[in-house]
Amino acid sequence: MHAVLELPATVAAADLVGLRAGAGALALALRSGAAIVAADLRTPAPGAPDELAHGDAAVALAPPRDGQPPAATVLAHAAATEELLDRWRAPGEAHPTVWDERFTAGVLGAALASAARGALAAAGVERPDHVVVACANGRAASAARRALGSDGADGELERLTGHTGAAHLPLLIADALDRAAAGETILALSGADGADAFLLRAEGAPGAGNRAAPVRAQAGALAWIAYDRFLRWRGLLEISGAKRPDPAPPAAPPSLRTRDWKFGLVAARCTACGTVTTPPGRACASCGAVDASEPVSLRDKPARVVSYTVDHLTPTPAPPLVVAIVDVEGGGRRSVQVTDLPAAGIAVGDLLRPTFRRLSSSDGIHNYFWKARPEAA
Amino acid sequence: MASNGLSDRVAIVGMGCTPFRDHWDKSADDLIVDAVQECMASVPGLERDQVDAYWVGTQGSGMSGMTLSRPLRMTGKPVTRVENFCATGSEAFRNACFAVASGAYDVVMATGVEKLKDSSFSGLTATWPPSDGTEVEWTAPGAFSLLAPAYADRYEVGDAQLRETLTHIAWKNHRNGALNERAQFRKEIAREAISGSMKIAGPLGVMDCSGVADGAAAALIVRAEDAHRYTDRPIYLKGMAFVSGSGAGIAAEGYDFTTFPEVVAAAQEAYAQAGVTDPRSEIALAEVHDCFTPTELVLMEDLGFSERGAGWRDVLGGVFDRDGEVAINPDGGLKSFGHPVGATGLRMLFECFTQLRGEAGDRQVEGARLAVAQNLGGQPGACVAFMAVVGTEEPA
Numbered sequence A: 001m002h003a004v005l006e007l008p009a010t011v012a013a014a015d016l017v018g019l020r021a022g023a024g025a026l027a028l029a030l031r032s033g034a035a036i037v038a039a040d041l042r043t044p045a046p047g048a049p050d051e052l053a054h055g056d057a058a059v060a061l062a063p064p065r066d067g068q069p070p071a072a073t074v075l076a077h078a079a080a081t082e083e084l085l086d087r088w089r090a091p092g093e094a095h096p097t098v099w100d101e102r103f104t105a106g107v108l109g110a111a112l113a114s115a116a117r118g119a120l121a122a123a124g125v126e127r128p129d130h131v132v133v134a135c136a137n138g139r140a141a142s143a144a145r146r147a148l149g150s151d152g153a154d155g156e157l158e159r160l161t162g163h164t165g166a167a168h169l170p171l172l173i174a175d176a177l178d179r180a181a182a183g184e185t186i187l188a189l190s191g192a193d194g195a196d197a198f199l200l201r202a203e204g205a206p207g208a209g210n211r212a213a214p215v216r217a218q219a220g221a222l223a224w225i226a227y228d229r230f231l232r233w234r235g236l237l238e239i240s241g242a243k244r245p246d247p248a249p250p251a252a253p254p255s256l257r258t259r260d261w262k263f264g265l266v267a268a269r270c271t272a273c274g275t276v277t278t279p280p281g282r283a284c285a286s287c288g289a290v291d292a293s294e295p296v297s298l299r300d301k302p303a304r305v306v307s308y309t310v311d312h313l314t315p316t317p318a319p320p321l322v323v324a325i326v327d328v329e330g331g332g333r334r335s336v337q338v339t340d341l342p343a344a345g346i347a348v349g350d351l352l353r354p355t356f357r358r359l360s361s362s363d364g365i366h367n368y369f370w371k372a373r374p375e376a377a
Numbered sequence B: 001m002a003s004n005g006l007s008d009r010v011a012i013v014g015m016g017c018t019p020f021r022d023h024w025d026k027s028a029d030d031l032i033v034d035a036v037q038e039c040m041a042s043v044p045g046l047e048r049d050q051v052d053a054y055w056v057g058t059q060g061s062g063m064s065g066m067t068l069s070r071p072l073r074m075t076g077k078p079v080t081r082v083e084n085f086c087a088t089g090s091e092a093f094r095n096a097c098f099a100v101a102s103g104a105y106d107v108v109m110a111t112g113v114e115k116l117k118d119s120s121f122s123g124l125t126a127t128w129p130p131s132d133g134t135e136v137e138w139t140a141p142g143a144f145s146l147l148a149p150a151y152a153d154r155y156e157v158g159d160a161q162l163r164e165t166l167t168h169i170a171w172k173n174h175r176n177g178a179l180n181e182r183a184q185f186r187k188e189i190a191r192e193a194i195s196g197s198m199k200i201a202g203p204l205g206v207m208d209c210s211g212v213a214d215g216a217a218a219a220l221i222v223r224a225e226d227a228h229r230y231t232d233r234p235i236y237l238k239g240m241a242f243v244s245g246s247g248a249g250i251a252a253e254g255y256d257f258t259t260f261p262e263v264v265a266a267a268q269e270a271y272a273q274a275g276v277t278d279p280r281s282e283i284a285l286a287e288v289h290d291c292f293t294p295t296e297l298v299l300m301e302d303l304g305f306s307e308r309g310a311g312w313r314d315v316l317g318g319v320f321d322r323d324g325e326v327a328i329n330p331d332g333g334l335k336s337f338g339h340p341v342g343a344t345g346l347r348m349l350f351e352c353f354t355q356l357r358g359e360a361g362d363r364q365v366e367g368a369r370l371a372v373a374q375n376l377g378g379q380p381g382a383c384v385a386f387m388a389v390v391g392t393e394e395p396a
Helices: A021-032 A049-053 A101-123 A138-148 A153-161 A165-179 A215-220 A227-233 A252-257 A259-264 B028-041 B066-072 B088-101 B140-145 B147-155 B159-177 B191-195 B224-229 B261-274 B293-302 B311-316 B333-337 B341-356
Strands: A036-040 A057-061 A072-081 A130-135 A185-191 A194-202 A266-270 A293-297 A303-311 A321-328 A333-338 A351-362 A365-374 B010-017 B053-057 B079-082 B107-114 B199-201 B215-223 B235-244 B285-287 B370-379 B382-391
Touching: A021 A036, A021 A057, A021 A072, A021 A165, A021 A194, A036 A165, A057 A165, A072 A101, A101 A130, A101 A138, A101 A185, A101 A194, A130 A138, A130 A153, A130 A165, A138 A153, A138 A185, A153 A165, A153 A215, A165 A185, A165 A194, A165 A215, A252 A259, A259 A266, A303 A333, A303 B140, A303 B199, A333 A351, B010 B028, B010 B088, B010 B224, B010 B341, B028 B066, B028 B107, B028 B215, B053 B066, B053 B088, B053 B341, B066 B079, B079 B088, B088 B107, B088 B215, B088 B235, B088 B341, B088 B370, B088 B382, B107 B341, B140 B147, B140 B199, B140 B293, B140 B370, B147 B159, B147 B293, B159 B191, B159 B293, B159 B311, B159 B333, B215 B224, B215 B341, B224 B235, B235 B261, B235 B341, B261 B293, B261 B370, B261 B382, B285 B341, B293 B311, B293 B333, B341 B370, B341 B382
Parallel strands: A130 A185, A333 A365, B053 B079, B053 B107, B285 B370
Antiparallel strands: A036 A057, A072 A194, A185 A194, A266 A293, A303 A321, A303 A351, A321 A333, A351 A365, B010 B215, B010 B235, B107 B215, B235 B382, B370 B382
């Protein structure tokens, strides 16, 4: 994330992992003023109850920019930590194992109640205007919602997205901020390794701080896929295609040398003729001027399809593999793998947006780079 | 600063070319020995020790000059290994020509070899240096498939007409290859089997793709004035050019995928050296790089055989059939003769040599005096291009 956002080296960045990571990151951010990105890809075994009850999401929460009003203020945070054998996965295991939820629901329910009391007391609030509960244990979540007075909106969203793991608490907060009027309070609970409770006060109009589309609108934009395709995407069903060599994994030194390009999609604009060259190098692809360029970011720029092909030869977990030549608005041409394809495919002239995705995994290295997705998707 | 060329300064006096096949029973060593032996046998009286220097082109079937000297257990001779994508065989030939023309050697041999069928992969593969992992992996059919829709779009050719054109190219090349014992695929293919073949990339079906094959080829080259010491029917190099692309076509805006600018530049230079001003009427036959059917279509225009936008009509009109105005790929081309990468450029010259000497039998192009060998490597927008014009006319 740090590299993709082209942040200065002096900005610290760290990973938190685990089901409580969303709540943990938020608690840390309150003390440090950090931005947090919470993302999770759930890995229940095929056929496990959680396969239907869980889902994937990514949410970012950031402190206000200079001079901007905040979307919300956090009035209090309270924790109720509990060592509980409820859900575990040893390193290398593909899927988690879950203890009988009827037992763990009681323990997590008590922790949620305790944390909620703590936060409300610390903020001096008796009855919050909104209550959202994030807990992978569905029984515990339902009970806490009833007990604390949720209006059911959090449960409704969860039925669309599933429980989204470490992203779920930030996801429910973002959704609550889409709905809450200025001055209204939100009690946001996370039940994982015990519980965390955050009491927030919305500071702007509903959704004013959300720089993306409303959470409910995003969650409601469903596209159905066949189950075998889902399994392929997840690497749970290996299919045989044309016999081709595995993609070579990226090497460390070149990946570091070209980090501005690889992670930030920063190309070179020629100071002599203005042409943008990709990948950036010493010489301009148009006039050949050497060492006469300035960096230009293509990361946030749309690009138009010049030509494309559907490649049936290269094996991919998400066939068909569509590769396009695109011209970037404002200059630059790239060869890109197209992702999030609509059923109708793409056409010459379509507008695509860069999206940072995994190209391949080999030798235990996930190779991330910038694909492109249709603008409307 | 000038590219003075070697027009009429060197001659091919002997050649050899193995059949291009799935040579399950032969190694790269075996194939190159076969090609060298046949090449030597084509010049009776010449001993291998009298060949002063050698070049061997291979894309991935060997490293160093020992790719040639070790299988022959040849001692005391310089051998240079070259690689230049799918134009590797032509590059071996080109550098060998410079060596005799300079006077450094009197007799040289250019060879090329590729052993592709020992891998169980589909299509061509290559080993690249370690990288940052940001390059999109274009397969060859994926990259070349971009030509077809771009051409159709620019010249307003309908889907059905485009399909018919590409089918004709494959049909023609298989028909030519059917007459060639050395070709990988030696039978005619029905048009419906071509147009309905399993899709590989974009509009390209498997029958739009050239054959992956094993093979080797070799040429003996001397200075033009010495040619008749070795044969009564030498073939003279009339023009030769090579252009290495900048890759700008896929690195910056502007390129539209309906032409190979590198090929156009190489062709212009080679034609100028050869004094060719109207290729369609002056060239009897051309071996061109039909790696995929749309490549051959675009090349008809890049090589000046068709006006821009008219190539598809000429193809359908039979202009490039073996009995047409310019016989294109009379030996079957990459499509039906097969494409062992390092050998292909020399295979093209082998057909020119055979045709110009009137030795092509059933597929002989009558009255052939001037021929083109055009070989390219890479992908549209980022390629290397070789072009040679060879002929029978004695240097003045």
